[in-house]
Amino acid sequence: MPASADFVAQSFSEAFGSEPSGVWSAPGRVNLIGEHTDYNAGLCLPIALPLRTYAAVRLRAGSVLRLRSLQSPEQYELELDDVRAGNPPGWGGYAAGVLWALKDAGHEVSGLDLMLDSQVPLGAGLSSSAALECSVAAAVSDLLDLGLFGDDQARATLAAICVNAENTIAQAPTGGMDQSAALRCRAGHALLLDCRDGTVSQVPFDPSAHRLSLLIMNTRANHALGDGQYAQRRASCDEAARQLGLPSLREVAVGDLDVTLDLLSDDEIRARTRHVVTEIDRVSQTVALLREGRLPDVGPLFNASHLSMRDDFGISCAELDVAVEVATTHGALGARMTGGGFGGSAIALVPTDSTADVTSAVMHAFADSGFSAPHCFAVTAGGSAQRES
Numbered sequence: 001m002p003a004s005a006d007f008v009a010q011s012f013s014e015a016f017g018s019e020p021s022g023v024w025s026a027p028g029r030v031n032l033i034g035e036h037t038d039y040n041a042g043l044c045l046p047i048a049l050p051l052r053t054y055a056a057v058r059l060r061a062g063s064v065l066r067l068r069s070l071q072s073p074e075q076y077e078l079e080l081d082d083v084r085a086g087n088p089p090g091w092g093g094y095a096a097g098v099l100w101a102l103k104d105a106g107h108e109v110s111g112l113d114l115m116l117d118s119q120v121p122l123g124a125g126l127s128s129s130a131a132l133e134c135s136v137a138a139a140v141s142d143l144l145d146l147g148l149f150g151d152d153q154a155r156a157t158l159a160a161i162c163v164n165a166e167n168t169i170a171q172a173p174t175g176g177m178d179q180s181a182a183l184r185c186r187a188g189h190a191l192l193l194d195c196r197d198g199t200v201s202q203v204p205f206d207p208s209a210h211r212l213s214l215l216i217m218n219t220r221a222n223h224a225l226g227d228g229q230y231a232q233r234r235a236s237c238d239e240a241a242r243q244l245g246l247p248s249l250r251e252v253a254v255g256d257l258d259v260t261l262d263l264l265s266d267d268e269i270r271a272r273t274r275h276v277v278t279e280i281d282r283v284s285q286t287v288a289l290l291r292e293g294r295l296p297d298v299g300p301l302f303n304a305s306h307l308s309m310r311d312d313f314g315i316s317c318a319e320l321d322v323a324v325e326v327a328t329t330h331g332a333l334g335a336r337m338t339g340g341g342f343g344g345s346a347i348a349l350v351p352t353d354s355t356a357d358v359t360s361a362v363m364h365a366f367a368d369s370g371f372s373a374p375h376c377f378a379v380t381a382g383g384s385a386q387r388e389s
């Protein structure tokens with residue numbers, strides 16, 4: 001049974017004995033380009049997926065949290081005051097963390113009953129965790145009348161609260177792209193997010209107008225951001241900025257890259273810096289092309305982005321490289337890994353007529369390499385979090 005607002009409400013009633021106050025949903029995201037730029041105060045360009053996480057919620061009188069998910073046998077029941085770094089563990093930390101972070105931001109919160117159901121594949125680099133956080137945050141904001149689930153400015157504040165939940169309670173040291181995508185994207189558009197000042201602009205993104213499709217290739221290779229590699233990349237970027245005496249790598253102009261690299265201490269830090277600075281520039285170039293109606297010309301930027309992540313940032317893996325290479329040799333205009341890396345998904349910009357061929361070539365190549373079968377599917381740019389009922 002695919003997740004839906006009705007089904008999660010019914011599951012809530014069965015689990016807790018009465019109906020929820022409502023159902024809210026938030027989407028997963030796929031980033032078109034601009035990877036590992038968010039925590040460098042850079043630019044990124046995600047779209048919201050049509051795949052969503054649904055949260056059925058009812059507030060409780062007291063301060064007990066009862067958390068359930070149709071994706072997991074783990075159930076959590078705990079006091080709000082017991083929510084802290086690492087507690088509850090697993091997915092419970094992302095949900096309870098939102099309540100903790102709202103409180104941390106000065107809001108009065110209460111206990112709640114929560115049932116989750118999700119269409120966003122877990123561990124696929126498509127931001128199932130941000131979809132979870134933002135669906136819960138939207139619900140709590142509405143039910144407590146916090147005014148944080150309203151216009152874009154309010155949603156920016158809510159996104160920051162969700163990032164705090166993820167960083168502090170779930171202990172994943174991520175940037176802010178995913179929560180902004182879940183709360184601030186618009187259907188038919190990519191979200192140009194400037195992480196230096198939090199401003200966004202909506203960039204029309206409609207591959208079908210060019211007879212193109214955006215294909216997601218979920219490699220099913222393990223993707224976990226908590227295993228230290230993501231944190232190491234972030235630490236290298238911070239160290240590079242420190243050595244340069246800059247607040248962030250965003251301040252390095254792409255035209256000054258060569259002289260800037262000479263100032264850094266070693267080849268690894270130079271490579272990490274080169275990725276971030278060139279990737280931010282590729283976002284700007286992509287946006288300019290999209291605004292000129294030249295989506296097909298974005299393909300080479302996708303390819304360059306993938307090479308930069310593979311060779312300079314060191315976050316690709318064999319499955320992602322095969323998916324990207326096979327897609328581009330079978331007709332994709334461009335392809336790249338997307339999200340945090342070390343597994344998860346790649347995307348390809350494919351002539352719609354070639355989608356089946358590309359998918360079949362990728363499936364065969366994975367089988368030949370002894371990899372698990374990937375899941376390939378085309379997506380359009382969906383809308384952000386909303387109240388469902």
Ligand code: GAF
Nearest residue numbers: 035036174175176177339340
């Ligand atoms: C993950 C993180 F959660 C984001 O903040 C971002 O850094 C991304 O990886 C890489 O662009 O999704």
